[in-house]
Amino acid sequence: MNKEFSDWCDVLSGVPQGSVLGPILFLIYINDIDEYIVSKLGKFADDTKLCRGISNSNDADILRSDLNQIYQWSLDWQMLFNVDKCTVLHMGYNNKEYDYKLGCNTIRSSATERDLGVVIDRTGKSSAQCILAARKANTVLGMIKRNINFKSKDVIVRLYKALVRPRLEFCVQVWCPYLRKDIDMIERVQRRATKLIEGFRNMSYSERLSQTGLISMEKRRVRGDLIEVFKMLKSNDRVDFNKYFEIQSYNRTRGHNCRIVKQRSNLDIRKYFFSQRVVNTWNSLPQTVIDADSVNSFKNRLDKFDNYFIEM
Secondary structure, eight states: OTTOOOOOOOOOSSOOTTOSSHHHHHHHHTTTTTTTOOSEEEEETTEEEEEOOOSSHHHHHHHHHHHHHHHHHHHHTTOOOOGGGOEEOOOSTTOOOOOOEETTEEOEEOSEEEETTEEEETTOOOHHHHHHHHHHHHHHHHHHHHHOOOOOHHHHHHHIIIIIHHHHHTTHHHHOOOSHHHHHHHHHHHHHHHHTSTTOTTSOHHHHHHHHTOOOHHHHHHHHHHHHHHHHHTTOSSSOGGGTOOBOOOOTTSSOTTOBOOOOOSSHHHHTSHHHHTHHHHHTSOHHHHTOSSHHHHHHHHHHHOGGGOOO
């Protein structure tokens, strides 16, 4: 600055910011943070989550010990955590909500937290995420309405698919709504989008879907669940299929050879979780659809098997 250079100094911790190798160096730097940790620990870039089922005070003590271990790691490597940004999310109806500390500071508890763009509620319900997704989608839809004068079917459908719908389907397999008010909230965005098309305003919603070649958001979520199961089964995603599903012993007289065992669920949160809600629909598919050798082939066979999912 002003033709003057600062003096050189040693950097004792961290990695260079704004560099090409920065993210890789950072991952290498924090790679050993989970050593000696007993609880489940998840890492994504600079976001770290520690999870454990707590049934008694002993489990709480184990989680506290893991937090102390992580805190000591931060001291050793001079990368201190910002305690103000750290929170505890107590989940479960019978949760005793123990207190936890990071160093000498008590970690505050929270009812909702945003994790990688998805709002996680302590109740397990997805209402908060539905509100966020609908708000974002409606904001973009409002921008399209104000700034696009030529609202033909082709223009609006293309803009809707590219800019609006992705905001309604981001990680939807995780937070798929099951309450009718949430389902309707998401569907209203598509209803509003199809009404923007010139000459479509006085049509019924089903007629607008038929004319535009779209299907309801509720049907798209079912289709998306089936595609995700296929990806997991064929190892297209780096997700262990066996952690979510159990394959039934093959019965030649009933269904295909990849039928999934339906587990018992007492609560709606479990009943409508991805690994439960998709089972019946998946088991109803014919063998010809399951035998697809690629994701695109599976999509085509799925749409041909049942016009319920067809979208132009």
